[in-house]
Amino acid sequence: MPGSEPDARHVLLTQWFDGRxxxxxxVQVWLADDSLWLKCGALESRYPRREVRWPERSxxxxxxxxxxxxxxxxxxxxxxxxxxxxxxxxQESVVVGWQQSWRATxxxxxxxxxxxxxxxxxxxxxxxxxxxxxxxxGLEARLGQAATEQLSGVFLKPSALPEVEQAAIxxxxxxxVDGAYPDGNTPNWRLSFHRSPALGPNAFALxxxxxxxxxxxxxxxxDQPDAIQGILAHELAHVVHRDGLDMLxxxxxxxxxxxxxxxxxxxxxxTVPVTFATQSYSRDAERAADQFAAKxxxxxxxxxxxxxxxxxxxxxxxxxxYDAKGLPIAIASHPxxxxxxxxxxxxx
Ligand SMILES: [Zn+2]
Numbered sequence: 350m351p352g353s354e355p356d357a358r359h360v361l362l363t364q365w366f367d368g369r370x371x372x373x374x375x376v377q378v379w380l381a382d383d384s385l386w387l388k389c390g391a392l393e394s395r396y397p398r399r400e401v402r403w404p405e406r407s408x409x410x411x412x413x414x415x416x417x418x419x420x421x422x423x424x425x426x427x428x429x430x431x432x433x434x435x436x437x438x439x440q441e442s443v444v445v446g447w448q449q450s451w452r453a454t455x456x457x458x459x460x461x462x463x464x465x466x467x468x469x470x471x472x473x474x475x476x477x478x479x480x481x482x483x484x485x486x487g488l489e490a491r492l493g494q495a496a497t498e499q500l501s502g503v504f505l506k507p508s509a510l511p512e513v514e515q516a517a518i519x520x521x522x523x524x525x526v527d528g529a530y531p532d533g534n535t536p537n538w539r540l541s542f543h544r545s546p547a548l549g550p551n552a553f554a555l556x557x558x559x560x561x562x563x564x565x566x567x568x569x570x571x572d573q574p575d576a577i578q579g580i581l582a583h584e585l586a587h588v589v590h591r592d593g594l595d596m597l598x599x600x601x602x603x604x605x606x607x608x609x610x611x612x613x614x615x616x617x618x619x620t621v622p623v624t625f626a627t628q629s630y631s632r633d634a635e636r637a638a639d640q641f642a643a644k645x646x647x648x649x650x651x652x653x654x655x656x657x658x659x660x661x662x663x664x665x666x667x668x669x670x671y672d673a674k675g676l677p678i679a680i681a682s683h684p685x686x687x688x689x690x691x692x693x694x695x696x697x
Contacts, residue, residue, distance in 0.1 A: 493557025
């Protein structure tokens with residue numbers, strides 16, 4: 350019978366339990382023709398390799414092989430078994446070989462961590478920025494609307510600000526936006542006012558041009574109308590730079606991409622309220638928004654130093670008992686007041 354001929358170099362003498370008798374018997378085993386061969390005196394058996402349960406290579410202790418007919422091979426000398434296994438073409442898989450070495454394992458783990466970190470640091474922003482640009486304006490508006498409705502329910506109450514006062518702020522901002530975009534290519538925005546004991550003097554922006562400002566902020570800056578405009582400019586920057594979308598896509602990258610590919614945004618939409626209620630824009634995004642606000646005011650002949658007043662007043666409130674951490678994307682919730690006061694005072 351071809352293949353059954355044992356190759357002397359590749360025969361292992363080991364112990365066999367036939368599954369019926371408790372007595373171990375000495376047998377010769379070898380691998381050939383994709384089978385395990387077993388020879389005990391005149392008896393010769395062949396087991397297809399796939400049907401044999403081979404020992405875990407990573408385990409210590411003796412090697413034990415379960416045969417499909419209920420028999421068992423036991424080999425106490427692990428090193429001898431492993432040598433036989435390798436020499437008879439046991440086909441050590443690369444993965445198992447790697448698992449043998451905890452050093453290799455450690456390197457593999459470190460490598461995976463490094464890869465994931467690199468993907469997160471460089472890959473996700475790249476993919477996210479790219480995905481953000483793929484989001485059509487209609488979807489952006491839907492996202493912004495959904496987020497606005499959700500956040501309104503949690504944080505905002507109807508404004509008590511007189512209509513005239515609201516209109517005055519809107520009209521002034523319309524003029525300043527026109528002034529900052531002399532080519533007429535102005536971004537879309539709509540501004541709503543809300544009373545908010547939860548957020549205090551605050552403002553925030555959501556995708557699609559939704560700007561929200563609290564009555565408390567208007568009251569805090571009643572004597573500083575230009576600072577109110579500067580804050581709106583800062584919020585408009587988040588819309589223009591699409592920071593809200595970027596944050597959304599980053600925090601729900603998979604469902605966002607699936608949504609884009611399949612054209613079904615429902616999974617993506619479901620993540621919107623939580624994301625906007627819990628995440629903050631990056632510090633880079635905040636700096637860019639401050640930069641935008643400073644240029645915006647300056648383009649209209651207003652000194653950006655007016656913005657410093659706002660952060661000074663907020664810092665004073667922070668020093669007291671005021672806590673605006675309820676909504677991390679909102680302007681008063683950004684913690685670096687001193688740095689921003691310096692930025693607007695020193696802006697040229
Ligand atoms: Zn901001």
